[in-house]
Amino acid sequence: MREELRQEKRDERQLREEHKMQAIAAGMPVDDDDDDGDDDDDVGIPDISPEARDFISKLLTRDPKRRLGYNGAAEVKSHPFFQSVNWDTILDAQPAFVPQVDDIEDTEYFDSRGATLDESHKEEEQEKPKSTLGGAGAGIRFRQPSQRISHH
Incomplete structure (x- = not known):
């Protein structure tokens, strides 16, 4: 019975982690605060x-x-x-759109929204302790609870 409970906890943890990774893969924000026990509602997966x-x-x-x-x-x-x-003909497929560029550094087809840096968050980040994540998790940014997406 005790081993079954341990396995159930491991399965729940694995499911939560998969849910978060799916959100990351979909480009959605992820809340890493596991203390509230309500992660499934906090992460919005499209x-x-x-x-x-x-x-x-x-x-x-x-x-x-x-x-x-x-x-x-x-x-x-x-x-x-x-x-x-x-897969046999994928390399022969014609793309729906081929950009016409004059130069390898031409950015005409890039959306300029977000091209400028918003540095308003720098002061807030300096006050917070840095993440100790390493390896595959390095560079992932987690949102504060006030920025969660919810489907309630």
Whole structure:
């Protein structure tokens, strides 16, 4: 019975971590405050297809030997998320749009929104302790509880 409870806690923790990684992969903000026990409502994950959700989940499997792609690219390419992709002709496909650039550094097609730095947060960040995350988590920024997205 005790081992079952431990396994259940590990499963819940794994589910929360997968949920957060899916949010990160979807470009959504992630709240890393696990103390409130209500993480599933705090993270807003956009509606994505079951195939996309499964694909992301399998890419994020902790055990590398069980992770999608461990057995090669064919394993990834055969996932249902890619069922509409014809891998034999993909290199021959014509892109929907080809930008006409004059120079390798031409940025004419980039959206200028966000191109300037908003430094209003610098003072706030200096007061906070720096994250001790390293490795794969380095550089991930977490939002304050007041900036959470909720689906209530």
